[in-house]
Amino acid sequence: MEGIGNAPAEERRRRLAIEGPTNPMVTPLLTDHYQYTMAYAYWKAGKHNERAVFDLFFRRNPFGGEYTVFAGLEECIRFIANYKLTEKEISFIRDNLPGKCEEGFLDYLRKVDCSDVEVYSVPEGSVVFPGVPLLRVEGPITVVQLLETTLVNLVNYASLVATNAARHRFVAGKSKILLEFGLRRSQGPDGGISASKYCYIGGFDATSNVMAGKLFGIPLRGTHSHAFVSSFLSPDEIIDKSLQSSDGSTTWEDFVSLVQNWSNKIQRSSLFSGNHGETNQSELAAFTSYALAFPHNFLALVDTYDVLRSGIPNFCAVALALSDLGYKAVGIRLDSGDLAYLSYEARKFFHAIEKEFKVPGFGRMSITASNDLNEETLDHLNKQGHEVDAFGIGTYLVTCYAQAALGCVFKLVEINNQPRIKLSEDVSKVSIPCKKRCYRLYGKEGYPLVDLMIGENEPPPKVAERILCRHPFNESKRAYVAPKRVEELLKCYWSGNTDKAREELPTLKDIRDRCMKQLEEMRPDHMQRLNPTPYKVSVSAQLYDFIHFLWLNEAPVGELQ
Amino acid sequence: MEGIGNAPAEERRRRLAIEGPTNPMVTPLLTDHYQYTMAYAYWKAGKHNERAVFDLFFRRNPFGGEYTVFAGLEECIRFIANYKLTEKEISFIRDNLPGKCEEGFLDYLRKVDCSDVEVYSVPEGSVVFPGVPLLRVEGPITVVQLLETTLVNLVNYASLVATNAARHRFVAGKSKILLEFGLRRSQGPDGGISASKYCYIGGFDATSNVMAGKLFGIPLRGTHSHAFVSSFLSPDEIIDKSLQSSDGSTTWEDFVSLVQNWSNKIQRSSLFSGNHGETNQSELAAFTSYALAFPHNFLALVDTYDVLRSGIPNFCAVALALSDLGYKAVGIRLDSGDLAYLSYEARKFFHAIEKEFKVPGFGRMSITASNDLNEETLDHLNKQGHEVDAFGIGTYLVTCYAQAALGCVFKLVEINNQPRIKLSEDVSKVSIPCKKRCYRLYGKEGYPLVDLMIGENEPPPKVAERILCRHPFNESKRAYVAPKRVEELLKCYWSGNTDKAREELPTLKDIRDRCMKQLEEMRPDHMQRLNPTPYKVSVSAQLYDFIHFLWLNEAPVGELQ
Structure with missing residues (x-):
């Protein structure tokens, strides 16, 4: 019994050992001002501890392609594990709210950390697709929103540049040596350091950036x-x-x-x-x-x-x-x-x-x-x-010149167990409500066929069982799939102060290997440069019905005159 | 006499007070690996203390425009003022050179700092043009090259995004409020912080980025x-x-x-x-x-x-x-x-x-x-x-989506008082040799007419005196100018351990004011969005002749068969 009793303490100790973000400027102030104004409004309304679920996802693959490499998770977890406001930071926030705030709010901020937060994520280095959550972050709504901008920042560029690197590797072929030479042209010092790290994940062999060599052990060349x-x-x-x-x-x-x-x-x-x-x-x-x-x-x-x-x-x-x-x-x-x-x-x-x-x-x-x-x-x-034999690539690679931003978003999908939806006149901007589970279904050739999102309490898809997969917003697009293999996409990477098991953060080399393997496993027509076939992203029939019920419920009805 | 005698000590004390770079990751390792391999080769050849002059400049204005806002100087000077390798950094360099290195080189690295370096620069927030040095850096060749990548990194994105902000301000008009909302989409954490700083210089009124508010005192909105x-x-x-x-x-x-x-x-x-x-x-x-x-x-x-x-x-x-x-x-x-x-x-x-x-x-x-x-x-x-009344602008502004890199370069123009040239089959890539002085000549309407580069020892242009200004590479393009006003562009911002006077680093607000004023002083046809008139950049007749003499001297002669 003593062994079991010790486990949480051991787990807590191990958790404390997660280092802070690589860039010391990644602190709780590296966020949008409105996260703090909202925090105050939530606190004033007594809503600040309501349990919320947010999805981090992107809406369109970059570079005219049909795939994206997910990266940035490790830095997100390092940020979350060490999240704590200093007294100076709290004073700065107080002085900059648009109006006086009550002392109680500052006391609240002093206590904010991520011990009540849980993060479920696709493993870093995975091939991912639009609309499927890369991260699902759960916790007190105020805390999760305070994390929003920083997490989006850490994932956006990381995934964009890793994808760019993977595309360069694809066209260069496996036998060539690819060297990242972008530091001098990158968007700021950290743009350079992140570029070196994530280009390595995406398939580059070495970098010219000495700092990246030191921080991440990436081979240096020049x-x-x-x-x-x-x-x-x-x-x-x-x-x-x-x-x-x-x-x-x-x-x-x-x-x-x-x-x-x-x-x-x-x-x-x-x-x-x-x-x-x-x-x-x-x-x-x-x-x-x-x-x-x-x-x-x-x-x-x-x-x-x-x-x-x-x-x-x-x-x-x-x-x-x-x-x-x-x-x-x-x-x-x-x-x-x-x-x-x-x-x-x-x-x-x-x-x-x-x-x-x-x-x-x-x-x-x-x-x-x-x-x-x-x-x-x-x-x-x-x-x-x-x-x-070898290519040294700089400016176009690290600045992602062909498309300089990915466009990840962070949307509320549930609060107090109530599913929430964000509407928009532009259907592509409507969010998929509910706390969801996500699966990748593989076909008999071994290729991934479709990603499937289901409501948290629905039965998970099973191998060989016929499952109806529906396009979330297009009524007519649907297909039955009887998968040869089912892979759950979101794994727990941060479980706060609970005893829930969580994934270890892999080494950079392991992330790179995962990325290379996943890219190779894709059906070639998704990967081709010219007119690639879109990979299918779907929801269960039950989730489909619920999305559209909620949509009608929230949207006001007009009257034509 | 005592007052004068104390001045250098006072000056040294003041210099020591220059803070380090805003981003603590800006260290001597934030550079390309080849700067260290070259450093070793220079040292081995006994050339490491030869006095070199490098120009930092760009070749083309971004965004299809005809002007650029120069930014990033303060961070460059902070980096230079505090340049010093730690013992750990030196070990890392030794372990990563492509071959064994002699102990003497490490001793040399231990002593490297910028006390023998001088930096002449256009003031931050100035409107600048292709080919004219933004920074002229002089010092022992090894030290100046070790600075290269970092300086180029610090100026490239800063100037690009400040220019982008200025262009957004131009089209929005003076009466609108412009808010920078880009943090979540920026290229890494520092991309966000730099974006907020340099968009403010370029004419934005506020940012959503709390960290930038804290570091730079930029107004916060959200x-x-x-x-x-x-x-x-x-x-x-x-x-x-x-x-x-x-x-x-x-x-x-x-x-x-x-x-x-x-x-x-x-x-x-x-x-x-x-x-x-x-x-x-x-x-x-x-x-x-x-x-x-x-x-x-x-x-x-x-x-x-x-x-x-x-x-x-x-x-x-x-x-x-x-x-x-x-x-x-x-x-x-x-x-x-x-x-x-x-x-x-x-x-x-x-x-x-x-x-x-x-x-x-x-x-x-x-x-x-x-x-x-x-x-x-x-x-x-x-x-x-x-x-x-107000625009909140994010992704396209901070990632400079329309053109994600500026393309600054850093070229050797003189070593041991010998002018040097870098040739290229592409004429636009040939560098302008010699340690130069640079002037902006103003016309009678008060507008800047032309930037003029001359050799260091030529007599400077004088008001009302007719000066022949020549295009550096196009024989037929030349014009006489009798300026109403002459402004020397490069001022000393770092003078090492000499007693030479140097400019104070201005506040962010002063840099922004300078930028607004300079943009307003430009002749409107240079600034228009559609088909702007290129601003003229020229060299003196004497420098023109010398460039072409050196070019012929260095280029090998072919033999057609």
């Missing part, structure tokens, strides 16, 4: 910039010219001259016949210098002056010199021009070098491309054909 | 949400029904009945003749409750069920009851539907109420509109005509 190249004037600048061989057995005293020799050989060879004069010497100095610093990881940006006439021959001179000492250069990065053409020409040159100078494997040198890449340009490159 | 309305079931829920009159002289015991009476009067009046049945009672209860909490600031969201049949009559019932007790209601917010039409109908109804019930001023009730507004929809509303 070489040098144009400024590095143009900061050198000539190879004479290099003072320490010695380089130990790869196996440590010898030291080559003048690596600079070795490079120079190779450069001369290349320029005298037939490979360079289309060119006049020598390559840019400031560039050659920069490459040599970079190789001296990182002989095991020599990767050069080759477009500061001229890719074919200078950058690539210079790179090859340094790579061949490194090869003499037993090192294998990594490759080049192209950051401008016709990437398909330049990658072909580079590859051709590498193969020719391999043949001319008998350096096995030189032709397989890695080619990284960057420069304002996005889904369209990747697709275009694929159609042209190219020799690129 | 009322209640749809959830607040639908959380009420009926007026019977309201427990404390009493309300003191505005002058404190009497207490009305049953404000709920007073509202109910007014509601009945309105519904029996000719004003309501187009409607059938009663208004939504849950909505009436919510409005009554909100008025009890904020009788001095009653503003109601009227579209939860039906604006004309329920929301507006319910609002009027509560507003009239408040009026009986000496309070003046603020107005309504419309969040869906045809905002132009609904605002007209609302205004008509308010005027009719004023007349029918003899309540002076009721017709002038404030109307706020929200719901996915942007520059286009504001323009469209203006063309339709409307009765809206």
Whole structure:
């Protein structure tokens, strides 16, 4: 008995161990002002502890696609687990309410935390669809509303950019390396940090963002910039010219001259016949210098002056010199021009070098491309054909340039066990009332067929049982499904001070793996870039009837004149 | 003499008092990985202390316009003033370099700060143009490059969203109140906080973001949400029904009945003749409750069920009851539907109420509109005509949906007093070399005519003196200007440990005032939404010649075959 008795205490201790949000600016003040004015009005009306249920969902998939990757949950839970107003924050709220407030309200705010809140969520990294709750948050109405803006903020961009990353991965194909290079163009410092985290979940391999590497353990990548190249004037600048061989057995005293020799050989060879004069010497100095610093990881940006006439021959001179000492250069990065053409020409040159100078494997040198890449340009490159091995993607990826916002909303669906609906002249904006359970039904091919929402007290769908799935707002759209597999979508991730079991927060790697797996499990026609088939989202017959009963009940009746 | 002798110490003390960045995540690790790999390569080559000059600039105005508002400087200076790597950060860098690094480099990193860096900048809130440096950063090449990504990040989005706000202000007109409501849709938590700050600079009046109110003193605004309305079931829920009159002289015991009476009067009046049945009672209860909490600031969201049949009559019932007790209601917010039409109908109804019930001023009730507004929809509303007094703008404003990135770059223009150029096959990507001085030349009408860049050692342009201004890359574009006024654009905002005078960082209010003033001083044809005239950006004849000399010097010569 003692073991059981200890469990809640243990559970509480474990819960307390949930760290705060990654960004220390995510505090109870990171919310809309009206959450506090409403809090006061609820408190004044004595309604503040009424139990409410809210759904967080979005209405349309982004980027003209038919799927979305859900992300941001971990940060939501970290925020909720540590929710507590400080005395300073409470003073600020008091001073900024539009009118005097009673002391009792401030006492109430002092006690607010999430011990009475429960959060049910789709696991982070899942593929999700419009209208189905990503999070269902239950608790005292005031507390849940105070959370609203922050939760929506944390999920909106996270899911948007993870989806964008997944779409880039889809078009690039599995074999390519995808690098997120967006920090400098992201919408603020946190835009950058979030972008790196959620692009990794969506299928990127690494980031240039050092902070994201430190915070989340995402692999870091990067070489040098144009400024590095143009900061050198000539190879004479290099003072320490010695380089130990790869196996440590010898030291080559003048690596600079070795490079120079190779450069001369290349320029005298037939490979360079289309060119006049020598390559840019400031560039050659920069490459040599970079190789001296990182002989095991020599990767050069080759477009500061001229890719074919200078950058690539210079790179090859340094790579061949490194090869003499037993090192294998990594490759080049192209950051401008016709990437398909330049990658072909580079590859051709590498193969020719391999043949001319008998350096096995030189032709397989890695080619990284960057420069304002996005889904369209990747697709275009694929159609042209190219020799690129890795893509560095920044601006269009992290700012979600093609569609800069997802549009998640947070709607009241029940209060004191009374279902609530939000009407709108625009049917797509009518919310689905009731505390709901949500299921994904899989067909015999193993693909997900439809997501189904049912009222909390309805019997859950069972494998092989025929279930009528109805479009929530279109009377004529309905279908029977006898699922091969049924998966409940919403799991408990926060249970306040109750003893209800809750899911552990997975590691970032696990979230990424889940995302990759879920994307692969989708039926291909939902995923295609052009005219994808919409995935079906439905409600049970009983819930359908109830929605429409409530709608008629709440809407005033007009009189035409 | 003692006074002068003390000055540098005083200056140093003052400098130390510059607070760190608003977002504590803005640290030396918030940068691209390659800044550290380059730092090591510079150090290895013994080049790390070479004095470099970098320009931060953008290449194209955003949103199809011909102007940009510069913002983000204060955060840059806060970052620079406090730049220092911690031991933990240094370990992380060491562990993540692509190869072993020498201990000496780590010792070097331990000493890195910005005491040898100087920053010259256009004042924050200025109107700026493509190609002209916003910041000129000088210092040891390694240190300046370590700053690069962070500075670009801090300026890019700040300037983009400030420009977006200015464009929204331009189309809305000076008399309207503009409210930034974007937090929930912004790109991450900091996206929201930055958006609120920089939209205020660009001409917004207030924000819904409580954190931004606390950090920056921006006025806060907000009322209640749809959830607040639908959380009420009926007026019977309201427990404390009493309300003191505005002058404190009497207490009305049953404000709920007073509202109910007014509601009945309105519904029996000719004003309501187009409607059938009663208004939504849950909505009436919510409005009554909100008025009890904020009788001095009653503003109601009227579209939860039906604006004309329920929301507006319910609002009027509560507003009239408040009026009986000496309070003046603020107005309504419309969040869906045809905002132009609904605002007209609302205004008509308010005027009719004023007349029918003899309540002076009721017709002038404030109307706020929200719901996915942007520059286009504001323009469209203006063309339709409307009765809206205030606009709440979120998603499209803060995510800069029309163009989600500005594209600032940071280019090396000089090292060890040697001018440097970055070439590109795309002429618009060639950088303007040399450490430069920049001037804005004003014409006799008082408008700015042209921005002029000259080499550091050229004589500055003088009032009334004819100056040849040349397009930097188009030979044929040139013009003589005899300016009425000459303004130097770059001022010193950070002078390291030298005794050079530097500008104080202005308050947010001063930055906003500067922005408003500068926008007003522009010639109107640069500012118009449709086909604006490009503002001219030029170089001196001497700088023009030098650019093209350097270009020929650095570019390899091809040989056609």
